[in-house]
Amino acid sequence: MTQNLTYSQDFTEFKRGVKISIPMLLGIIPFALVLGSQATQKGFSFIEVHLFTGLNFAGGSEFAILELWTNPPIITFLVNSRHLLMGASLVPYLRHLPNKQVFPALFFMCDESWAVALEDAQKRQAQTGINHAFNLSFYTGLCFALYLMWVGFTALGGAIGPILGDASRFGFDMAFPAVFLVLLRGMWKxxxxxxxxxxxxxxxxxxxxxxxxxxxxxxxxxxxxxxxx
Incomplete structure (x- = not known):
């Protein structure tokens, strides 16, 4: 009975994470279409677009790599170096979890999932006073939606890239900065x-x-x- 209740609570938190992600997806989807379109114009195949976005889940570095394709590893490291600080900020909330859960959580960490999950953990800690306030089920639902939409719509952008041409002319590239501004507003103290x-x-x-x-x-x-x- 207790185990069933735990599963039910975990699924409820998972759905809450998916629900919280919906407004962010409105900004991420057009940005993903632009990236997929640009990758196709750089000569990426459909499979390569999937691998490009699925193995390096970080939109900023992916755009930078397309602009400076001569040295992708260095550009990826420089642009993604902020993740060192983002991961460090989650250490107090993740240290009670086993590595088999922590490492996948960090792999799927992006700017949006980090900001929302950290804010949620801080609120839970303030309300309950417990140190283990990080909600892994909530975070999983959040990352599930963000990752699926990012990889899926970059692939779609790659497929329709030749038809769209320069997708940035539609103003889609402003969607991601808008998401960041909303996240910053939520973290304002x-x-x-x-x-x-x-x-x-x-x-x-x-x-x-x-x-x-x-x-x-x-x-x-x-x-x-x-x-x-």
């Missing part, structure tokens, strides 16, 4: 708490303008950490 983010933003913008592509991400991250310290 105070002007003082936002200072490291502002320092990171200004530093990253300057690095983006004056340094080679990709370096603005780690430089902005280090500047934000130094400001918080």
């Amino acid at each position: 105070s002007l003082h708490a936002a200072r490291p983010g502002l320092v990171s933003l200004v530093t990253a913008a300057l690095a983006y303008l004056y340094l080679p592509q990709g370096w603005h991400v780690p430089i902005g991250a280090v500047a934000g950490i130094a400001s918080a310290y």
Whole structure:
């Protein structure tokens, strides 16, 4: 009886994660179509688009790789270096879980799933006072929807890319920044708490303008950490 109740609660939290993801999907889907279309224009096959997005689940680095295809590993590392900090911020909430659950959770971590799951864990911790506030079932539902839609719609974008042509002319590329702005609004606490983010933003913008592509991400991250310290 207790086990059935646990399964029911886990499924309820899984569905809550899927439901929370729906507004984000409205921004992710058009962005995924643009990426798939651009990948096709770069010569990717349908299978290669699937592998490209499924094995490297990070949209920012995928766009950067398409622009600078001469050295994909370095570009991927630079743009995804923010994940080092994102993963570290989840350590207090994941340390009670076995590695066989932690490693897959970190693989499916993206900006959206990280921000929403961290906010959910912080709220649960504040309400209940428990340290193990990370809801793995909720996070699984969230990641399931985001991953499925991202991989699926990038593949669709790749399939219809020759018909669409330059999909960015429709304004789809603005969808992802809009999602990020909504996520930032949800994480807002105070002007003082936002200072490291502002320092990171200004530093990253300057690095983006004056340094080679990709370096603005780690430089902005280090500047934000130094400001918080």
